Amino acid sequence: MTKPEIPADPQRLREEIEQTRAELGETVEQLAAKTDVKARTKQALGDAGGRARQTLTDVKDQAAQAAGVVAEKASTAKQQLSEADLPAPVRRRLPLAAFAAAAAAVIVVVVVVTRRIRS
Structure with missing residues (x-):
């Protein structure tokens, strides 16, 4: 390992020492952050x-x-059924069937989306 050059100028030497201290301080802060499990857990x-x-x-x-x-x-x-020429009992049951089919479609969409999110 080679020795780094030591500057002859005392002012330059002080500047290098300050820079080294600052770098060392940053390194210590980074290491401390890595070992702070509680803070990392909260962040996660x-x-x-x-x-x-x-x-x-x-x-x-x-x-x-x-x-x-x-x-x-x-x-x-519903609009199409009301305009159709169907007997009254059939017209009353068809909107209920259409509503049931629509509700089933919504349930299927929600289940599919929920399963995709979980996987």
Whole structure:
């Protein structure tokens, strides 16, 4: 190992010593941060919580969008049924069936999205 050159100028030597102290201080701070398990755990939990909240928001948005599509389709189906020439008992049962199908579609979308998030 070679010895570093020692500057002859005392002022330059002081500057190098100060620079070395600053670098050593930064290194010590970095090592201390790595050994602070409690702080690192809190940071990891905060990050995970943020990701979970974002995912939940995304799922809510997708579910609301799917519900809007289903509601629109149910409304269209109801309008078409009211305009159709069907006997009264059949017309009364069809909107209920359309609503049940729409609700089932929303449930399927929510289940699929939830499973994709968990995997």
